[in-house]
Amino acid sequence: MAGRRVVVFPSSAELGPVLAQLVTSRAEKAIASHGRFTLGLSGGSLVSMLGKELPALPDLDCSKWVVGFCDERLVPFDDPESTYGLYKGQLFSKVNIPDSGILTIDSSLPVNECAEDYTRKLKEAFPDDKFPVFDLLLLGMGPDGHTCSLFPDHPLLEETKKIVAPISDSPKPPPQRVTMTFPVVNSARCVAFVSTGGSKAPVLKEVLEGREGPAYPAARVVPTNGELFWLVDDPAASSLTIQVERLGSGAKL
Numbered sequence: 001m002a003g004r005r006v007v008v009f010p011s012s013a014e015l016g017p018v019l020a021q022l023v024t025s026r027a028e029k030a031i032a033s034h035g036r037f038t039l040g041l042s043g044g045s046l047v048s049m050l051g052k053e054l055p056a057l058p059d060l061d062c063s064k065w066v067v068g069f070c071d072e073r074l075v076p077f078d079d080p081e082s083t084y085g086l087y088k089g090q091l092f093s094k095v096n097i098p099d100s101g102i103l104t105i106d107s108s109l110p111v112n113e114c115a116e117d118y119t120r121k122l123k124e125a126f127p128d129d130k131f132p133v134f135d136l137l138l139l140g141m142g143p144d145g146h147t148c149s150l151f152p153d154h155p156l157l158e159e160t161k162k163i164v165a166p167i168s169d170s171p172k173p174p175p176q177r178v179t180m181t182f183p184v185v186n187s188a189r190c191v192a193f194v195s196t197g198g199s200k201a202p203v204l205k206e207v208l209e210g211r212e213g214p215a216y217p218a219a220r221v222v223p224t225n226g227e228l229f230w231l232v233d234d235p236a237a238s239s240l241t242i243q244v245e246r247l248g249s250g251a252k253l
């Protein structure tokens, strides 16, 4: 790993612009080196944060972006639970990512076939990689320490072969989802968690400072050759005792 950076902001209002700067700086770097920018998105509060910050950037050009989903809920796109549907309304409708660059699940398929179909789409988008190497993955963490749809104590945590796995017993509804696996997450060039709010403080401490017993899913995100950022706000960081970086909205990562 290129080193973990835990960066604390006074609030999500200061965190948002720095997240947008991270996205655009990694996009510029990726496009300069290999002609496109591959980005994996997660749901939760990231949707509204990216929907607010990215379209507000002057001269944002997403014509060379390829966007996938770190996990997706198996519901129709017009269901309020659909991560794609939320991003469509809040981000994709406002920026110029080509439709062909948005890799969506086929929500009409049963969950196993849906995961196979999404695996095929990712393989087509990353023909040279054993596991897709995304330029940037944006992740959230639930209060139970889950990330993507990789939940504590679930057999999927041990998956080593699949790119995308189905899950039909998600402890958080909706129960049927597809998710990237750890081999894909940990192959990324850069992974950034965004975690805000006081409800995350206890689990954030255990994830970042270690705990007794099995590691939380979020703690198993350790990119083999990539960067790892934890972008958090003061309430989420309130129990941490490790050294952190404290930055404001003008910072560059």
Ligand SMILES: O=C(O)[C@H](O)[C@@H](O)[C@H](O)[C@H](O)COP(=O)(O)O
Residues within 6 Å of the ligand: 042, 043, 044, 045, 046, 071, 140, 141, 142, 143, 147, 148, 172, 173, 194, 195, 196
């Ligand atoms: O798939 C889901 O059910 C949610 O998207 C979930 O995984 C969310 O991303 C995390 O709970 C973090 O949530 P916040 O971003 O709101 O902290």
